Amino acid sequence: MNLTGVGRRYGRRRPWVLRGVEAQLPPGALVRIEGGNGGGKSTLLRLLAGIDTPTEGRITGRASRVAYVPERFPAVLPLTALAYLTHLGRVHGLTGAEAARRAADGLERFGASAYARTPLAELSKGSSQKVAVAQALLAEPGLLVLDEAWTGLDAPARAELDRAVTERTAAGGTVVFVDHDPARLAGLPDARYRLRDGSLEAVTADAPAVRTAVSAVRIRAVGPPGSVPPQGAVAAPGGGILLTVGADRSDAVLRELLTARPPWRIRAVEELP
Numbered sequence: 160m161n162l163t164g165v166g167r168r169y170g171r172r173r174p175w176v177l178r179g180v181e182a183q184l185p186p187g188a189l190v191r192i193e194g195g196n197g198g199g200k201s202t203l204l205r206l207l208a209g210i211d212t213p214t215e216g217r218i219t220g221r222a223s224r225v226a227y228v229p230e231r232f233p234a235v236l237p238l239t240a241l242a243y244l245t246h247l248g249r250v251h252g253l254t255g256a257e258a259a260r261r262a263a264d265g266l267e268r269f270g271a272s273a274y275a276r277t278p279l280a281e282l283s284k285g286s287s288q289k290v291a292v293a294q295a296l297l298a299e300p301g302l303l304v305l306d307e308a309w310t311g312l313d314a315p316a317r318a319e320l321d322r323a324v325t326e327r328t329a330a331g332g333t334v335v336f337v338d339h340d341p342a343r344l345a346g347l348p349d350a351r352y353r354l355r356d357g358s359l360e361a362v363t364a365d366a367p368a369v370r371t372a373v374s375a376v377r378i379r380a381v382g383p384p385g386s387v388p389p390q391g392a393v394a395a396p397g398g399g400i401l402l403t404v405g406a407d408r409s410d411a412v413l414r415e416l417l418t419a420r421p422p423w424r425i426r427a428v429e430e431l432p
């Protein structure tokens with residue numbers, strides 16, 4: 160997906176929120192967008208998702224299946240959570256039975272089965288956010304756009320969303336996200352961009368030139384109770400494990416830890432020369 164000279168302003172006399180934005184977001188990439196309050200992060204995510212259009216410039220190569228989770232899910236339809244997700248599954252071309260099965264699975268995955276028969280309008284913020292996330296994953300999107308999507312989720316649902324992100328990128332999808340927590344998805348290899356004065360700058364700490372100098376990666380992680388530490392792990396001072404792996408294997412090892420059920424928590428990832 161490519162952004163070329165993308166600009167957006169909300170009215171001809173209004174200031175530019177974004178201007179001259181250039182970016183290439185390859186398949187399988189995890190992309191973090193940072194920036195100050197009101198800097199245009201949500202605006203950029205809406206443009207990426209295709210629910211808003213640039214005032215100037217263009218966005219090309221967007222995946223055919225796109226899913227978007229806003230910070231606040233506008234649950235206005237007169238449907239229950241299950242009926243809503245089943246309906247969306249059918250919109251995506253699933254049979255009724257398959258759509259109902261995936262809808263129920265999605266609710267269960269995020270710990271919201273108890274609310275399957277609750278009308279959307281009666282769901283709490285956290286529960287409706289679970290429905291929003293479940294709907295985004297229904298169609299196995301090639302582009303997943305998450306705007307503070309973790310906000311309001313409980314800890315198990317947040318971990319499940321981390322896992323879903325890992326699965327999406329592993330399947331070749333692009334995931335673009337904004338989150339106020341700098342530790343969100345820490346440890347996963349990502350491309351970071353920062354919005355400053357309306358333009359998008361790559362954050363260079365992750366630039367390939369730096370990465371090629373890394374020969375090994377030390378991972379500090381804490382496993383769920385009763386979990387078996389990966390081979391080669393040693394006890395970390397203060398709890399958890401330390402595991403040093405070759406740089407070429409680090410992505411796979413991190414993915415394995417994050418997608419374990421229940422998942423490991425990644426506390427730190429240190430690149431070793």
Ligand SMILES: Nc1ncnc2c1ncn2[C@@H]1O[C@H](COP(=O)(O)OP(=O)(O)OP(=O)(O)O)[C@@H](O)[C@H]1O
Pocket residue numbers: 169176194195196197198199200201202203
């Ligand atoms: N639909 C809209 N109509 C008019 N102005 C808008 C609209 N959406 C956003 N803006 C303005 O564009 C600017 C950027 O807003 P945006 O929500 O994209 O920033 P943000 O970086 O996501 O902010 P925050 O961190 O506070 O969520 C703000 O000045 C905001 O008031």
